[in-house]
Amino acid sequence: MSHRLVVVGAGYAGLLAAKRLARRLHRNDVTVTLVNASDRFVERVRLHQLAAGQRLTEVPLRQQLSGTPVQLVVGHVTAIDATARTVCLGDEPRTIDYDTLVYAVGSQARLDDVPGAAEHAYAVACPEQATRLRHRVAEIASGGTVAVVGGGLTGLETASELAESHPGLRVRLFTSADDVGSGLAPRGRAHLLRALDRLGVSIHPETVVTAVREDGLGTRDGRSFTADAVVWTTGFRAPDLARAAGFATDDSGRMLIDATLRSVSHPEVYAVGDAAAGVSVSGAPSRMSCQAALPMGRGVADVVAARLSGREPGPVRIGYVFTNISLGRRDGVVQFTHADDRPRRFVLTGRVAAVFKEAVVRSTVRARRRGEPGSDASDS
Ligand SMILES: Cc1cc2nc3c(=O)[nH]c(=O)nc-3n(C[C@H](O)[C@H](O)[C@H](O)COP(=O)(O)OP(=O)(O)OC[C@H]3O[C@@H](n4cnc5c(N)ncnc54)[C@H](O)[C@@H]3O)c2cc1C
CATH class of the missing domain: 3.50.50.60 (FAD/NAD(P)-binding domain)
Structure with missing residues (x-):
């Protein structure tokens, strides 16, 4: 029987992982099933635009997966049975068996x-x-x-x-x-404050x-x-699924994983993106961001493919390139960073930063279509 790989969550990390896994592994040996709550890829990095009244482009998952052997199951996973190795879809009800599980359910307010x-x-x-x-x-x-x-x-x-x-x-x-923008270099921070002032946003610090x-x-x-x-x-936390299933998690509900993104409590399970407590190159916990989700999505496919081929993989590197802040549609700050997330002196501001961010966000969707995150510069 072929090895059953199940990825739960088709966000930035899960979609990339599923497509790359399908490409790296032979379809006679492995089935890749991607379970997602909706049939759309959600560009979460644009949800503030949706809230402000803008129209977002629909990104159907079936279109993203066309030409790949990945089987899409649209449904909400309500529980994971770590002993039986099944994920349970609440509304049907239905279960899907796994030999290897990739947990990629993102985060919540x-x-x-x-x-x-x-x-x-x-x-x-x-x-x-x-x-x-x-x-x-x-x-x-x-x-x-x-x-x-x-x-x-x-x-x-x-x-x-x-x-x-x-x-x-x-x-x-x-x-x-x-203060706001304390992680930015002085020029970026000064621009941020000027932009907020121009837009009439009043700041209430230490409140x-x-x-x-x-x-x-x-x-x-x-x-x-x-x-x-x-x-x-005020930040995000992971859904409760992993903790409820008995996987080792941190205080935010993120699954505790080793340097190869494997659960520290259940070796047949991996976690990526916001739902995983990864460790970045600085040794600090990974920041909930596309910049961490994309290398994790790519990395988990390589790690699982290596183990299924009998090889022991090396650690997955989670490093940063820039922090990309939109300030409306015509302004922004792009703070270039060291891999450990410390700011460099180089900053883009104003319209050029807005154009840069838009190009990065678009390239992220195009990259999902190809199943490749591209270079780190394609991460937002
Ligand atoms: C308004 C906003 C702006 C942001 N801007 C930036 C930015 O500029 N740069 C940046 O790096 N990051 C930004 N982020 C953060 C970024 O969106 C997240 O870090 C990123 O989406 C994490 O990717 P992920 O794959 O882990 O999870 P997600 O993209 O959240 O995907 C998770 C997927 O899992 C599915 N899912 C969840 N639970 C279940 C379930 N029980 N059953 C089935 N499916 C399930 C969801 O439907 C979703 O499709 C922003 C976030 C928000 C909200």
């Missing part, structure tokens, strides 16, 4: 961080949440306020995009840090949001801010 966020906050972590925010923003009258909580890359991009697309709205950005209400938010120092919508972008 941390809406359980503070009281009220799950009920009242909006998010941009998945298309459904971004669409809900889009509808809400369209309802808010000119002069209304949107509060974005979280000063990381997703918060900065979301606040900028909303401010540019809806100039009548007041956009406020709340961050617990004492810890402790509650979300229907009409706004409350902070740890007892202040209250009204808002027509609160957008929660």
Whole structure:
């Protein structure tokens, strides 16, 4: 019987892994099944654009997989039985057996961080949440306020995009840090602050949001801010599937893996992308980003192919090239970095940065079609 390889999650990491596995292995020896909750590839890096009212191009998975032997199963995996080695699809119900599992389910908004966020906050972590925010923003009258909580890359991009697309709205950005853009070189940071100012985004540093209400938010120092919508972008965490299945995970639900992306508790299981606690070249945990997801997707295919051919693979290298921040459609900051994510002096700003980022994001989809991430420069 052929070896059953199952990849759960067709995002940046999982789709690349499935296509590369199918290319590297002989189809008589191995079947590759890709299970994904929807029949579309979701360009998550554009979801703030969707929330701001822009139209995104549909990327059907079947089109991405045409000409490959990868079998696509559209369904939501509700459980993994690590003993029986099956993944369970809830809505059918149906199970799929695996000999090797690649876990690539991405991440979710941390809406359980503070009281009220799950009920009242909006998010941009998945298309459904971004669409809900889009509808809400369209309802808010000119002069209304949107509060974005979280000063990381997703918060900065979301606040900028909303401010540019809806100039009548007041956009406020709340961050617990004492500043935004602290990981950028001075020129990039100065540009970021100028751009936020130009777009009318007001920054509330050192402000810890402790509650979300229907009409706004409350902070740890007892202040209250009204808002027509609160957008929660305080970071991501992995779905609970791996922990519930008994795989070793970290506090964020990410699967603990070794340098070959293999589960430390279950050797027939691998994890990639946001759902994996990888180790980058600096020794630090991998950052939830396409820059980590793409080499992991490529790497896991090489590692699994090597082991199935009786060879012992080397470690997968997770390094960084740049941090790419869009500030609306016409502005941005591209901070080039060392492989360990420390900023270099070289920075692109303004329209050239926006064009650069757009080219990178487009090349990422084109690369998925070919089953290759291209060079590291194609990672966003
Ligand atoms: C608004 C926004 C902007 C971003 N901008 C950038 C950026 O500029 N640069 C950058 O590097 N990163 C950016 N990111 C982060 C980046 O999108 C993620 O790091 C990346 O998507 C991770 O890839 P992945 O393959 O691990 O997971 P994903 O791309 O999230 O894919 C996971 C897939 O698994 C599927 N899935 C999940 N659970 C199940 C289940 N139970 N059953 C079946 N299928 C399931 C999902 O439907 C999805 O298709 C951004 C994220 C957001 C939200």
